[in-house]
Amino acid sequence: MCLAIPAKVVRIEGDRAEIEVGGVRREASLALVADAGVSVGDYVLVHTGYAIAKIREDEAEEILKAWKEVLSEG
Amino acid sequence: MLSKFRDRELVRKVTERILEESRGISVRIMHVCGTHEWTITHFGIRDLLPENIEVVAGPGCPVCVTPGSEIDLIAELSQRDGVIVTTFGDVIRVPGTRTSLSEAKTRGGDVRLVYGIEEAVRIARQEKGKEVVHFSIGFETTAPMAAVEILKGPPENFSIFSTHKLIPPAMEFLLKSGLSLDGFICPGHVSTIIGVRPYRRLAEKYRKPMVVAGFEPLDVMLGILSVVRQIRDDKWGVENEYTRAVREEGNVIALKSISEVFEVADAWWRGIGRIESSGLRLRGRFKDFDVVSKFGLEVPSEDYMPEGCGCGEVLKGVMKPEDCPLFGKECTPNRPIGPCMVSLEGTCSIVYKYRRFRPKDAEK
Numbered sequence: 155m156c157l158a159i160p161a162k163v164v165r166i167e168g169d170r171a172e173i174e175v176g177g178v179r180r181e182a183s184l185a186l187v188a189d190a191g192v193s194v195g196d197y198v199l200v201h202t203g204y205a206i207a208k209i210r211e212d213e214a215e216e217i218l219k220a221w222k223e224v225l226s227e228g
Numbered sequence: 229m230l231s232k233f234r235d236r237e238l239v240r241k242v243t244e245r246i247l248e249e250s251r252g253i254s255v256r257i258m259h260v261c262g263t264h265e266w267t268i269t270h271f272g273i274r275d276l277l278p279e280n281i282e283v284v285a286g287p288g289c290p291v292c293v294t295p296g297s298e299i300d301l302i303a304e305l306s307q308r309d310g311v312i313v314t315t316f317g318d319v320i321r322v323p324g325t326r327t328s329l330s331e332a333k334t335r336g337g338d339v340r341l342v343y344g345i346e347e348a349v350r351i352a353r354q355e356k357g358k359e360v361v362h363f364s365i366g367f368e369t370t371a372p373m374a375a376v377e378i379l380k381g382p383p384e385n386f387s388i389f390s391t392h393k394l395i396p397p398a399m400e401f402l403l404k405s406g407l408s409l410d411g412f413i414c415p416g417h418v419s420t421i422i423g424v425r426p427y428r429r430l431a432e433k434y435r436k437p438m439v440v441a442g443f444e445p446l447d448v449m450l451g452i453l454s455v456v457r458q459i460r461d462d463k464w465g466v467e468n469e470y471t472r473a474v475r476e477e478g479n480v481i482a483l484k485s486i487s488e489v490f491e492v493a494d495a496w497w498r499g500i501g502r503i504e505s506s507g508l509r510l511r512g513r514f515k516d517f518d519v520v521s522k523f524g525l526e527v528p529s530e531d532y533m534p535e536g537c538g539c540g541e542v543l544k545g546v547m548k549p550e551d552c553p554l555f556g557k558e559c560t561p562n563r564p565i566g567p568c569m570v571s572l573e574g575t576c577s578i579v580y581k582y583r584r585f586r587p588k589d590a591e592k
């Protein structure tokens with residue numbers, strides 16, 4: 155029930171967004187991520203109709219890079 | 229982007245590392261999230277781990293820990309004339325002590341499934357002559373939506389029955405109760421809201437390593453490696469491996485909304501018992517939206533588990549679902565006896581669906 159799904163923001167109007175999950179479009183509220191600077195094209199995590207976090211892709215890259223380095227030592 | 233977190237080669241390397249770095253120690257790690265259990269079971273992560281590493285599921289499913297007496301209460305409310313009860317799909321089949329919401333619906337109760345609380349408010353706007361009661365259930369992930377909707381000012385005929393629960397107090401309860409646990413994988417989506425700080429205090433106080441992890445197989449494997457490594461190095465901190473969604477301070481807007489609308493109260497966790505300061509109830513100034521004061525309800529503080537059901541032990545990570553005498557026999561997802569078999573995120577239902585036919589089991 156705490157499941158949140160990554161979704162792509164395709165349109166924004168005020169604090170509402172149209173999001174796309176696996177080809178299906180639906181609406182979500184951006185009220186909880188108002189300070190995250192979400193724009194069209196960004197990915198957000200959506201839970202019961204609300205975006206709860208902007209997914210920062212660069213962070214994912216960085217952590218993978220860091221682990222790759224750690225794993226290749228030794 | 230996520231496909232990189234399923235990179236087989238990387239998973240293999242992490243597996244090797246876990247094997248190497250855990251030599252000579254035995255480690256029992258608990259996670260507290262239904263979605264983590266899904267990843268672990270679905271991708272067969274337990275089969276990849278060496279025998280000295282055990283990953284157990286804790287009370288990570290809000291539906292499973294909702295007391296049966298509260299389900300009775302809301303089910304009975306749905307039988308009243310002019311009342312519409314809204315809730316999430318998972319909740320409807322959970323047996324209470326006397327009845328369930330789906331039974332109440334069969335008996336003519338107006339019970340409607342909603343995708344989110346916003347939809348429940350919309351129903352209240354449409355059905356002006358009726359009282360709409362939303363069964364507001366969930367951990368920190370779900371509480372902010374309820375808070376935001378209450379702050380927006382729903383119509384007068386709307387109220388909620390808040391049975392929201394908080395994860396860190398439950399983790400502390402388990403740590404205090406002396407279960408053998410060496411570390412935690414902290415729930416990713418709950419952490420999106422609460423951030424990393426609440427765990428830091430626990431890790432320090434109980435000297436247990438923790439890691440905030442995402443939900444891809446590699447996320448979980450890296451989480452396990454992080455805990456193993458901390459144990460090997462005699463450290464106990466909180467590492468955040470899910471930085472793509474979780475910030476140290478969490479979601480500040482969500483946290484502010486929660487504390488504006490709710491106050492912390494003791495709460496009853498089904499199968500586990502009363503846990504201090506682990507629940508959220510509406511603050512006094514929102515009592516018009518609180519079904520308990522609006523309808524003058526008495527919330528019973530008793531617990532009941534179906535006879536023979538091991539959910540209490542399963543929720544504490546003490547018993548594996550397969551070891552419950554009812555598992556797969558009397559109790560299946562089609563005919564669930566305990567709450568852990570009902571919810572899609574219940575440990576028993578996940579294990580039943582994804583493990584039963586795995587080759588490893590078939591050999592036995």
Ligand code: SF4
Binds near residue numbers: 549552
């Ligand atoms: S198998 Fe059924 S009865 Fe046994 S612990 Fe799981 S849910 Fe409860």
